[in-house]
Amino acid sequence: MIILKKIVLSGIFFTQDWVSMPGVIPVASGGIHVWHMPALTEIFGDDSVLQFGGGTLGHPWGNAPGAVANRVALEACVQARNEGRDLAREGNEIIRAAAKWSPELAAACEVWKAIKFEFAPVDIPDQT
Template sequence: HYLNATAGNCDDMMKRAVFARELGVPIVMHDYLTGGFTANTTLASYCRDNGLLLHIHRAMHAVIDRQKNHGMHFRVLAKALRMSGGDHIHAGTVVGKLEGERNITLGFVDLLRDDFIEKDRSRGIYFTQDWVSLPGVLPVASGGIHVWHMPALVEIFGDDSVLQFGGGTLGHPWGNAPGAVANRVVLEACVQAR
């Protein structure tokens, strides 16, 4: 479970992060676009120093990255996040309800997690980028995904990713536990089938 530390000001955000640590919550969540980059970098430093993972949500991204005439592409927002700090971020799914164009999604997934990315215009990577030792960020596939999407998700995102099944687990006709078992069994089958 994540404890959402996003708040109206940095003081309250940090109080929430400290409270999460006191509760023993292993993961703190932050909306980095609504919270701002300075707040996110502050929280990322606190989480690193205190052994907490920082899950990044991207609320409001569509207002910024889906505007054709103004705004900026999510690949730019992904790079800014990598510099600001975070352990994993919602990155779309290519399948499910957060669909995106496959090659472009894979391009910004590479920008998030790889140390060196070759120029590849088909994936929206317009110049070679070397992140040197800057830590990567794991992509999170979430949003309308379920067990039937697993083969595509494993192929698209590989091993270094987070597959977050909410309704895809809870909506199983036999209940939550069978939904979780189904996800795990299919994931392991997909990995072993490679």
């Protein structure tokens, strides 16, 4: 039996006995950027892999500033969570506050602010 638990400060855990299988770690990937960091921090906690491909490489100043922006956003969210703040409710405010002292994060916030995933269902019959 698999039981899913959410421990507020540590993330989500499966309590299944994995026998001899080594532990696993959750991965978030595919279209993620600095504005997603509050939700990712709340969902995955501290033990996860966050693969920011385009969210790093798409930074207007290059790869290294993109990595800095992601790290600053992550550290701001972890600190806010540890202070007891509500990441779901205050996430954008937390990112904006951190961007005031990180020009790399401010530039990333500007690049990714208008990104929306708007799509129609793909599993409907064609209308002919």
